[in-house]
Amino acid sequence: MTGGRLLMLAALNxxxxxxxxxxxxxxxxxIxxxxxxxxxxxxxxxxxxxxLAMAVCAGAVHAGAGHWAARAxxxxxxxxxxxxxxLVIRAFGWLPPGLTWxxxxxxxxxxxxxxSLALAGRSWHRALSGAE
Incomplete structure (x- = not known):
């Protein structure tokens, strides 16, 4: 997923x-x-x-943190x-018993x-520092 799409989803959320x-x-x-x-x-x-965490992921993807940030x-x-x-559906009593999972x-x-975001940070740090 691209950083732009993640940012759009973050904003909508x-x-x-x-x-x-x-x-x-x-x-x-x-009521x-x-x-x-x-x-x-x-x-x-x-x-x-x-x-907000998704917005951080979007910035990390854009900055080159890799697939872990997109996965997060x-x-x-x-x-x-x-x-x-x-939780919202349950509050109104609309969650069927079979979907409580x-x-x-x-x-x-x-x-x-x-x-995954922690792994993105680790991978990004390694990439920037040249560590293996």
Whole structure:
């Protein structure tokens, strides 16, 4: 995935996260109980943090950090869609019992994304320093 595409996805994810946060603060308090509202707030927080991480991945890809940075960006995207979106859907009671696995799989994808970003940093450092 190119740095430009990652940056575009990061920006769109930031937009969704900001809108979701505003909705949780102003529009959902009247219709959701505290527990499901907490899920929406958690989803918005995680979505925004990982949108920023995707922007870092975009910059790293553009700067030549290699395939690990691109892989991290893709894993962040999969993670926010599976983890955050499943939390929002669950908050409204729309998540079928057979799809509850999406939340932990999304979380694992976010773990894998952070690990890939660490590997991108390591590879990039080695490339810049000439170390083998």
């Amino acid at each position: 930031g937009l969704v996260a900001t809108a979701l946060s505003a909705l949780a603060a102003h529009g959902l308090t009247a 959701l109980d505290e527990t499901p509202l907490g899920w929406v707030r958690l989803a918005a927080d995680f979505w925004l943090v990982h949108a 960006g893709l894993l962040f995207q999969i993670g926010v869609l599976a983890f955050c979106l499943s 999406l939340t932990p799989v999304g979380g694992l994808s976010l773990f894998a994304a952070w690990s």
